[in-house]
Amino acid sequence: MSGRLIAVVGPSGVGKDSVMQGIAAASPTVGLVRRVSTRDAAAGGEVFDAVTPTRFGEMRAQGAFCLSWQAHGLSYGIPSRVLEAVRDGAELVANLSRSVLPEAQAQFPCVVVLNLTATPETLAARLAGRGRESAPEIARRLARAGYALPAGMTRIDVSNDGPLERTVTEALARLHPVRA
Numbered sequence: 371m372s373g374r375l376i377a378v379v380g381p382s383g384v385g386k387d388s389v390m391q392g393i394a395a396a397s398p399t400v401g402l403v404r405r406v407s408t409r410d411a412a413a414g415g416e417v418f419d420a421v422t423p424t425r426f427g428e429m430r431a432q433g434a435f436c437l438s439w440q441a442h443g444l445s446y447g448i449p450s451r452v453l454e455a456v457r458d459g460a461e462l463v464a465n466l467s468r469s470v471l472p473e474a475q476a477q478f479p480c481v482v483v484l485n486l487t488a489t490p491e492t493l494a495a496r497l498a499g500r501g502r503e504s505a506p507e508i509a510r511r512l513a514r515a516g517y518a519l520p521a522g523m524t525r526i527d528v529s530n531d532g533p534l535e536r537t538v539t540e541a542l543a544r545l546h547p548v549r550a
């Protein structure tokens with residue numbers, strides 16, 4: 371039986387990486403996808419595989435990614451083995467751009483979108499607190515917060531305005547409902 375990709379999406383600073391890590395830590399059956407990105411390896415935060423833009427282009431040309439996109443002046447890729455693992459039955463959680471959701475739906479046997487939300491005030495405070503981006507870069511990320519999600523996908527909306535543990539508990543309860 372094929373598995374499922376849990377696509378975690380939402381505006382910059384909403385807590386995608388934090389919630390993904392919480393889900394993987396709390397649920398031994400859910401695996402965490404490690405992205406490839408041209409972001410500086412020393413940037414901190416998310417654990418990812420850092421490559422140069424040239425290497426990223428080579429990898430994409432060689433079919434190393436099942437999904438890839440550009441945002442914030444950076445390139446991001448999901449390794450092709452992720453698609454193979456889901457086809458083989460794995461349940462994996464990945465941080466995706468909202469712009470690649472239709473492509474993810476077309477490629478993967480099953481996708482559920484975990485859409486995280488937070489108020490603009492929360493987003494601004496979290497990005498400033500994270501300290502990974504400059505003030506102009508934070509402003510550009512906040513301007514993208516309202517990016518629309520495609521219709522017609524299985525989607526779970528969860529607020530991450532409150533404590534992280536509460537968000538993780540609610541997300542897991544809705545991803546893995548207990549059947550009587």
Ligand SMILES: Nc1ncnc2c1ncn2[C@@H]1O[C@H](COP(=O)(O)OP(=O)(O)O)[C@@H](O)[C@H]1O
Binds near residue numbers: 383384
């Ligand atoms: N529920 C929460 N409460 C308080 N701080 C949070 C919460 N979720 C995430 N954060 C913090 O907010 C910042 C942005 O979180 P991050 O996971 O990097 O978001 P994203 O991946 O969506 O940009 C980080 O510093 C993180 O520790």
Ligand SMILES: O=P(O)(O)OC[C@H]1O[C@H](OP(=O)(O)OP(=O)(O)O)[C@H](O)[C@@H]1O
Binds near residue numbers: 446465
């Ligand atoms: O099209 P969007 O849905 O706006 O997403 C654009 C990009 O922003 C996020 O990247 P990244 O994790 O580098 O940034 P973030 O941690 O600030 O969200 C997300 O994972 C996408 O790669």
